[in-house]
Amino acid sequence: MSRSDEQNPADLAGAYALHALDADDMAIFEAHLAESKEARIEAAELTDIAVALGLAVAPVQPSDAVKANLMAMLSSTPQLPPLPASRTTSPSAMDVAAADPGASPAGPSVATATPGTEGPAATGAGTTAEPRPESDIHSGNASSTPRPSTATERAQARWFKRPSQFILAIAAAVALFVGGISLGQALNSNEFKSQQAASLAQINAANDSQRAATTTVDGQEVTLVWSNTLGISALLVDNLPALPSDQDYQLWYMNDGDATSAGTFDSSGDGTVWRVLDGTMHTGDQVGVTVEPTGGSDQPTSNPIVALQS
Template sequence: MNERDFADLAAGHALNALSDADERAYQEALAGHPQWELHVRRAADAVAAISDTIEPVEPPASVRASLFARISELPQEQPAFAADPLESDAEDFAAAGPAPVDPEADVPRPAASFGWGRRRWFTLAASVAAVLVLGFGAVTVGQLMAPPAAVVALEQIEQAPDARSASTTMADGTVATAHWSPSTGQSVLVTDGMPALASGTTYELWFVRGETPIAAGTFEPDADGKAVAVLDGEMHAGDVIAVTIEPAGGSPDGTPSTEPVVAVATA
């Protein structure tokens, strides 16, 4: 089992959606690879976040039926490392089309071990549907549990041998920390306490190179003013990472409209 497959199992474990066989495989893999514990924490945190932020809703029966039909149409990988003997002799249900679904029926639970193929993904996706209302979108467990790109970039920077950071605290109490790594070519700004903005405005990132500001993308902090934002473009040594308040969508002419509300010197 590779790390990606374990991450999928960790998502299923957090959702209490694994068969007995997959639960055993999950526990054995975790015992053999304790460094994969981070996937367990991520999955648990994601499920907790969902339960904390989504109000319980009773979906109409038609949503459940439509969701199951969409799941049956999703393409699934068939990894070569773990062939499922039941899959090899099974009817090609994808070619035959989705089977009729009784909206009032209980979610089916396979009695036998089902490997890493279509049936495991079906069970996981059905469990996600029990946690929140997905509407009619095709959402996979991997997409749900995947960390944001900015978090991934921050982890890559922190793990790089040339990782560097610099922090500043502004007069209003905002704390901003820039993280960067020349070897990864990435830079990230982490904020805490950014003030809420008026409607129709956004925060915009800049590399200030000498006297020249270079736009590097926009971001929106959460209700606590926290954000992890990747800067677009290449950072140069000595750049100041700045944040201004701009119209929604960013500066219309590519230059700052206000004085910086955050400025982090990296030299």
Template sequence: MTTDHDHALSGAYAVDALDADERARFETHLSQCADCRAEVDSLREAAALLGIADEVGPPPALRDDVLAGIERIRPLPPLTREPATVTPLFRRLPTLLAAAAAVVLLLGVGLAVLRPWSDGTEPPPQLSAAEQILRAGDATHVEKAFPDGSQATIVLSRSQGKALIRTKDMAPAPDGKVYELWLQTPAGKMIPAGLMPDESDTTYVLDGDAAEATGVGITVEPDGGSEQPTTQPIAVFPLES
């Protein structure tokens, strides 16, 4: 015979908080009760969604609400003797209350994971290294036009200690050669700063610390680059101090 207690076990069943006898009894009830089947399915679906989401903790307010709700539940008075009609359900009431709280937390965390910006705010944009340089308040630009009509621009942010180069219609390097970039130190030494991509229009962030660089140079080097310049620079971009 189905009782109200059978209907109340769906949450505990979903989080595997029933003992073997209760589980067998509830599964018999489950085969005859469409409402309980739907409820169990919905709880399991929520758990499955959590399994593919990033791990996050429940919002602090949710945990406080659950614990406060448990404290407001009036406990049953102790029994002087156990009537023959009392079922194991009452003896396991603390376990079932904990299971119910777990279900509430499960659903609450699911909402927090699936809708992390439900308070109406948007996540802060993640800027690339190049965008950070271009948007820096102290960004300076040094441009150069080549005889063939190509252009190159150095953008420097000393506060970030980084520089980048942007090219337009840049002719490719000769076969077996690459364009190598250099940062010039205050002492006049040229420090390798990376190899330019073999593309006519590109944006490339230079390697190394540009916070004190006095200039940027471009040389033509053998494939793979060089430890120090082996040719005269085809361009030198002086940087303001």
């Protein structure tokens, strides 16, 4: 900015420490910080002074609800890894996650993008929603290698190369709840959101946490994360198109030709929508998504837009 060019960037040190810089001057001053050790020392000292001003303010005891809310959210809030290298400013989780590009947007589709070799065998199958005994879940007989396909391999490589972004995206999604901003997706109540977030965090924290990924033919990235020992899974989709109001996306666990509903969700059309599946996941289950009338169907009435082998 011309007005700033007339000045010594060092003059910005005070406003910087007081968080009073606008974006343009912030960029100018950070460039200055990067070049000058003296400037970094001064900025640190003046930041300490700003903190002294902060410590001179009378404390105010928060209501008990603030701590209770926080403690309840911890287990569902993933933590960031340390920064790999020292930086002049530390970006927040939201900043970093916001830089994470999603898949290219695309129109609705009912094409099948099946990574496995079996296809959407469950479509139109009979009703068997009966959960299996718990003993099966602890068998440890995990099929840790999804059936190979180029889409799966490519997508998996993408995720495995970017584990930190993956976690950050989840962190950002969780943080959105906290700000009181609904994802605008399938999550209707705070309790439901918090259960969903807690389950997602559990999956990611589990020792046997696994993931598989593919894309719909329209290019939307779809990722399934699951834990066989926990018996739960979650599906994440980038830029899933919004549906008309009389339709919902419906999740299914599919096994041996049987489809079991695992809940419905909708999508705003951009960003990452995710949903922890209802019910219990069994080793070897496929997870599919169909488009159904609002509220969901007892059995799939259309071909899956995507199906993934766990």
